[in-house]
Each structure stands twice: as structure tokens, then as C-alpha cells.
Amino acid sequence: MNHLLEVENLKVSYGGIQALKGINLSIAAGELVTLIGSNGAGKTTTLKVLAGLLHPASGKLQYRDRSLLHVPAHRRVVNGIALVPEGRGIFARLTVEENLLMGAYIRGDKAGIADDLERQYVLFPRLAERRTQLAGTLSGGEQQMVAMARALMSRPELLMLDEPSMGLAPLMVEKIFETIRGISIQGVTILLVEQNARLALETAQRGYVLESGAISLSGTAGELLGSDAVQQAYLGA
Amino acid sequence: MEILLQQIINGLVQGSVYALVALGYTMVYGILGLINFAHGEVVMIGAMIAMTVLQALLTAALTPVLAVLLSLLAAMAVCMALGYSIERIAYRPLRNAPRLAPLITAIGVSIVLQNLAMMIWGREYHAFPLPFNSTSHQLGGAIVNDVQIAIVIIALLIMSTLMWLVHRTRMGRAMRAVSENPAAAALMGVDINRVISVTFMLGSALAAVAGFMVSANYGIVHYYMGFMLGLKAFTAAVLGGIGNLRGAMLGGVLLGLIESLGAGYIGDITGGFLGSNYQDVFAFFVLIAVLILRPSGLLGEKLAERA
Numbered sequence: 001m002n003h004l005l006e007v008e009n010l011k012v013s014y015g016g017i018q019a020l021k022g023i024n025l026s027i028a029a030g031e032l033v034t035l036i037g038s039n040g041a042g043k044t045t046t047l048k049v050l051a052g053l054l055h056p057a058s059g060k061l062q063y064r065d066r067s068l069l070h071v072p073a074h075r076r077v078v079n080g081i082a083l084v085p086e087g088r089g090i091f092a093r094l095t096v097e098e099n100l101l102m103g104a105y106i107r108g109d110k111a112g113i114a115d116d117l118e119r120q121y122v123l124f125p126r127l128a129e130r131r132t133q134l135a136g137t138l139s140g141g142e143q144q145m146v147a148m149a150r151a152l153m154s155r156p157e158l159l160m161l162d163e164p165s166m167g168l169a170p171l172m173v174e175k176i177f178e179t180i181r182g183i184s185i186q187g188v189t190i191l192l193v194e195q196n197a198r199l200a201l202e203t204a205q206r207g208y209v210l211e212s213g214a215i216s217l218s219g220t221a222g223e224l225l226g227s228d229a230v231q232q233a234y235l236g237a
Numbered sequence: 238m239e240i241l242l243q244q245i246i247n248g249l250v251q252g253s254v255y256a257l258v259a260l261g262y263t264m265v266y267g268i269l270g271l272i273n274f275a276h277g278e279v280v281m282i283g284a285m286i287a288m289t290v291l292q293a294l295l296t297a298a299l300t301p302v303l304a305v306l307l308s309l310l311a312a313m314a315v316c317m318a319l320g321y322s323i324e325r326i327a328y329r330p331l332r333n334a335p336r337l338a339p340l341i342t343a344i345g346v347s348i349v350l351q352n353l354a355m356m357i358w359g360r361e362y363h364a365f366p367l368p369f370n371s372t373s374h375q376l377g378g379a380i381v382n383d384v385q386i387a388i389v390i391i392a393l394l395i396m397s398t399l400m401w402l403v404h405r406t407r408m409g410r411a412m413r414a415v416s417e418n419p420a421a422a423a424l425m426g427v428d429i430n431r432v433i434s435v436t437f438m439l440g441s442a443l444a445a446v447a448g449f450m451v452s453a454n455y456g457i458v459h460y461y462m463g464f465m466l467g468l469k470a471f472t473a474a475v476l477g478g479i480g481n482l483r484g485a486m487l488g489g490v491l492l493g494l495i496e497s498l499g500a501g502y503i504g505d506i507t508g509g510f511l512g513s514n515y516q517d518v519f520a521f522f523v524l525i526a527v528l529i530l531r532p533s534g535l536l537g538e539k540l541a542e543r544a
Contacts, residue, residue: 051424052423053420053423053424072423072428073420073423073424074423074424074425074426074427074428074429075426077424077425077426078426082424083424085420085421085424089418089420089421089424090421091413091414091417091418091421091422092417093413093417094410094413094414094417098410098413101407101410102410102411102414102422102425102427103425105407105410105411105425105426105427106425106426150425154425154426
């Protein structure tokens with residue numbers, strides 16, 4: 001299979017502590033892949049390395065058969081990689097629309113940006129109502145929508161989502177995941193990090209289980225949902 | 238009544254200059270969480286460059302307006318290059334150092350620039366060769382001259398342009414995004430280093446204009462002039478709420494007024510015991526009062542501890 005993203009033996013250390021102990025994973029174009037695991041397993045660290053916010057100690061990071069290792073974070077968006085960070089990272093003192101325009105920062109096509117802006121407002125009608133409101137005044141779910149819409153404004157090939165369900169009411173979680181499926185159907189490759197393992201595996205096609213900085217299991221979502229180890233550790237069965 | 242009006246006019250003029258300088262402090266603070274104590278020295282360098290260029294141009298028999306304009310542009314260009322270099326050389330290597338390190342470095346840069354200026358221009362006061370007479374006008378018993386009117390109008394123009402730039406352009410949006418969350422801004426494709434450089438250059442350009450203004454108003458320049466002006470503009474930025482652009486403008490004008498009214502009436506209030514030479518005391522009295530009573534300043538939000 002031809003992979004969009006390939007990670008090989010990736011190691012990351014924070015001040016002497018090894019957060020990632022050499023992980024391997026790959027994602028093909030168009031796939032929806034999830035990375036599950038408990039708190040502190042290294043999920044967010046993995047995404048931060050992929051987005052360029054953290055630098056690995058060693059390992060390979062290939063995107064479209066080119067190494068990303070020396071590409072700074074602000075150039076990776078240009079390559080088509082977008083991250084919706086943990087805690088959303090919205091700009092609270094900017095309006096909703098300004099947040100979305102920040103997502104299109106790398107683009108110069110005014111007409112295309114205007115079109116995409118309208119597309120986001122169709123996808124998230126709630127945001128259309130609040131376009132002139134400061135993003136910091138929105139509810140958690142609305143902020144998650146801003147973060148996702150903002151990431152989509154860069155027209156990503158690979159969209160990485162860090163805990164999109166965190167702190168949201170069940171109804172809102174459902175809505176967000178419905179949107180994620182919709183984005184996937186439109187052909188965007190997605191890497192989804194989630195603590196809610198059942199929801200993640202029900203949404204994704206394939207999955208990886210991260211345990212104390214190493215991949216302990218991988219397979220199709222169905223296989224992982226059926227596996228005893230996953231059931232015991234993450235699904236509470 | 239004439240005294241009151243006169244002091245208000247003086248306060249507005251001086252306050253306009255404070256506001257321009259305070260904007261430089263507050264923009265850098267907003268983006269880096271750093272008090273750039275060398276900023277006052279950038280104002281002084283701007284004044285020195287303007288004075289030098291103006292002198293050279295006048296011997297070249299240019300029209301006064303053209304000479305003023307060119308010397309102002311030269312001062313802005315030099316100060317922008319200076320601001321860019323200060324950040325590049327002194328602050329960027331310390332980006333992730335403990336906060337005290339860049340603060341002490343800023344004081345170091347300030348001393349270096351002062352001494353550099355002293356070596357180039359000497360310790361003496363220089364006359365600022367304004368190539369035209371600033372006519373004085375009567376205004377309800379008070380006196381205001383052309384230079385003072387120009388200072389207030391130009392300051393207003395510059396401040397509205399800056400507000401437009403920060404709130405209506407792509408670069409301004411990126412500046413606000415970086416000041417709020419640098420990592421998220423990088424994820425959007427913003428080159429943070431570039432935004433920081435632009436911020437320093439903008440602030441320094443404003444400093445150059447301010448340097449030109451004080452020199453034209455008082456008619457003299459001196460290598461030490463940036464020190465007190467810088468401290469007062471810093472006070473103005475704190476008064477308005479450091480990190481907040483509107484705060485810097487409000488704080489600047491208010492501080493100008495407080496100082497000028499204070500100096501005008503301190504003699505009456507103390508029965509002649511203290512004179513207007515105590516003018517400088519007011520700025521620092523204001524600084525202490527703000528830090529005790531309202532550390533976040535007039536328009537500042539609650540100060541979040543920055544890492």
C-alpha cells in the first residue's frame with residue numbers, strides 16, 4: 001500500500017524521560033485511523049511530533065515519501081498537515097470568523113477562502129450565527145467546532161484531531177463525531193486521538209493502541225473492538 | 238483658567254508622545270511577555286539620526302518640508318533596523334530562558350545603546366535644527382504652536398493606522414494570534430519569528446517618530462534623553478494595562494495630562510514648597526499607585542502568568 005504518512009521507530013524524550021519509545025505507524029491516503037490509549041501513553045506527544053511542535057530524538061517521519069524532520073511546524077500546514085490540538089487552542093480574543101481566517105493564513109486565493117468560509121458555516125450553522133462573537137465567549141462544543149472548522153480552512157490532506165470529545169456533553173460528542181465521519185467521506189485523511197476508545201474504534205477503519213510510549217496492538221477497528229486486551233483495558237468489558 | 242487650558246494642551250502634546258512610545262512597549266510585551274527596556278534608547282537613536290540627517294540636508298539646500306520628511310524617514314528606517322537587530326541578537330537566543338535573563342539583557346542593551354550614542358554624538362546637548370519657525374497661536378488665553386498641533390495630529394493618524402493594521406489586516410491578525418497562543422498560531426502556518434520581527438520593527442518605527450516629535454518640541458537632543466522618556470512611556474503602558482494597545486494610548490495621554498496638571502498646580506497645592514521641577518515625580522507616583530491598586534492597568538485583563 002502507498003502510504004501518505006509513515007512513522008518509523010520514533011523516539012521522543014522530555015528532560016530525561018522517554019515519552020515515545022520507538023513507535024511505528026502508517027496511514028494511507030483517505031484512511032480514518034485512530035490512536036487510542038490511556039492518559040500519559042504518549043498520544044498527544046505523537047501528534048505534536050507529527051505537527052512539528054516537538055522534535056523527536058530519533059526516528060523517521062515520512063510524508064509523501066519526503067522527510068518531515070527538518071520542516072518547521074509552520075511549514076507543515078503548507079504540506080497539508082493540520083492539527084486540532086488538545087484543548088482546542090482557539091484564539092479566544094479573536095472573533096469566530098477571524099479564527100477561521102487564521103486557518104486560511106497560508107492561502108492567498110481570496111475567492112477560495114470566501115467559499116470555504118461559507119462551507120464551514122454550512123457544516124457548522126452555529127458558527128454562522130456567532131461569526132462576529134469573540135471565540136472565548138463560546139461554549140466548549142462550539143469552540144471545538146471553531147477548532148475543526150479552522151483546521152479545515154487550510155484544506156488539509158491529513159487532519160489530526162486530539163481528543164475532540166474532551167469535556168463535551170454526549171449530544172455534542174455525537175455531533176462532532178458525525179462531522180468527523182463527514183470530513184472523512186469527503187476524502188480527507190484523518191488521524192484521530194481519543195480517550196473514548198469505543199467511540200473512536202466505531203468511527204475509524206483502523207487503529208493503534210499506545211501503551212506507555214509504545215504501540216502494543218494494531219489492526220482494523222473491528223479486530224481491536226473484538227480483542228480481549230482492548231476490551232479489558234479500554235472498553236471496560 | 239488660562240493655566241488649566243495651557244496645562245491640558247501641554248499634557249496632550251506630551252501624552253501623544255508617551256502614547257507612541259508606550260505602544261512599542263506594549264506590543265512587544267503582548268507578543269513576548271518581555272519588557273523591552275531598551276525601547277527608550279531606540280527613541281533617542283531616532284532623534285539623533287533625525288537631527289544628523291536634517292543638518293546634512295539643510296546644508297544641501299532642500300526645501301524644509303522635504304528635509305523634515307526625509308530625516309523622519311531615515312530615522313524610522315534606522316530604528317526599524319535597530320529594533321530588528323536587538324531582537325535578533327539579544328532576545329531571540331534567550332527566547333526559552335528564564336524570564337529574568339532577557340529582562341537583564343534589555344537593560345544591558347539600553348546601556349550599550351546609550352554609550353554608543355555618547356561615542357558618536359558626544360555628551361553635549363545638540364540643537365534640533367527644525368528648518369522653519371513654529372508659529373504660536375492664541376487659543377482661549379493659552380498658547381499652542383505649530384509643532385504641538387502637528388504632534389497631536391500625526392500621533393492620532395499613526396495610532397489609527399496601527400489600529401487598522403492590527404485589527405483589519407492578515408499580519409495584524411497573525412500578531413494577535415501569536416500574542417495569544419504562539420503554538421496554535423504556528424499550527425496555522427504563522428512564522429512566529431517573522432511576526433516577532435515585524436512587531437519589533439513596527440514599535441521601533443513609532444519610537445523614531447516619537448523621537449522626532451520630542452526633539453522638535455523641545456529643540457534639543459541628548460544621548461540620555463531616551464532613559465526618562467522610556468521609563469515614563471513604560472509607566473503609561475502599565476497604567477493603561479500592559480499588552481493592551483488601546484491601554485497604551487489611553488495611558489500615554491493620561492500620563493501626559495497628570496504630569497502636566499500636576500506640575501502646573503503643585504506649587505499652589507503645597508503653598509510654593511514644591512515647584513514644577515517635581516514634574517517627574519508624578520509619573521512614578523502613578524506607577525506605584527497602579528501597581529498597588531490595579532496591577533492589570535485601566536484596560537488590562539487580569540494578568541495571566543506567562544511561562
